[in-house]
Amino acid sequence: MSSDLQPGNTAAARAVPPEVLMSLQDVEKDYVTEAVTVHALRTVNLEIHRGEFVAMVGQSGSGKSTMMNIIGCLDRPTRGRYILDGIDVTHRSNDARAVVRNRLIGFVFQGFNLLPRTTALENVELPLVYRGVSAGERAKRALKALQSVGLADRLHHTPNQLSGGQQQRVAIARALVTQPPLLLADEPTGNLDTRTSYEVLGLLQDLNRKNKITIVLVTHEPDIAEYATRIIGFRDGRVRLDQPVTKRRFAADELAKFEAELEERSA
């Protein structure tokens, strides 16, 4: 018998309206180790609508990455249900979840995860290789994705020939090349300087607004969370805060302010 078939999972899934992209229903996650059992998520109920830009915040160890792994179909809840795009993925096999993931989700991890000694174009083509897209079509789509992140002039650079921000943009292009409706980003501005952070945040805001991509971003910086439309705060594995961003920041404005201040200082 599958270890997933636990008593808490026998409850029927609650109905999910079409505008809801992700529905987490009484989701709990335990990590069982020899010494202790960690309750990483405790009875989380959340609905995220199509088109939202959500920032997940919380102290180290509060459950953010655990949450991302579950909503990204990389891991399964111990109890409760997860409905993604109308599909109850709670009990799906690893292979079935990989199919769902391929179709629906782009990931941007901290540290970029780009292949070294491989050009920007080839890095971005990679998800299409796994999908069996022809070489010509791959190059065409990868070029378009790199253009959309402003890197048309760096196609043949390898990661070590790119700045941190450019590497992050390659990672975003790679996440987008399959045109997924959902983008998950764990600390996407983690290692970036101020200017580059604004550029990456601006890119995410554009993708959300113009391309209608739903974004879930993890950050430990309260400032960064204000670029989203909704903030969900975790503490000890529970949702402790869930509110719309009232005074939203826009990266384009912040960048202009930043440039003006620099100019003033150097004058």
Ligand SMILES: Nc1ncnc2c1ncn2[C@@H]1O[C@H](COP(=O)(O)OP(=O)(O)OP(=O)(O)O)[C@@H](O)[C@H]1O
């Ligand atoms: N594979 C694992 N095995 C056992 N415990 C784990 C495992 N992964 C995470 N944990 C524990 O679960 C809790 C939540 O971890 P999680 O990685 O979700 O935190 P986080 O909010 O992402 O923290 P950070 O901001 O440091 O990345 C922590 O107490 C952590 O020690």
Ligand SMILES: [Mg+2]
């Ligand atoms: Mg984490």
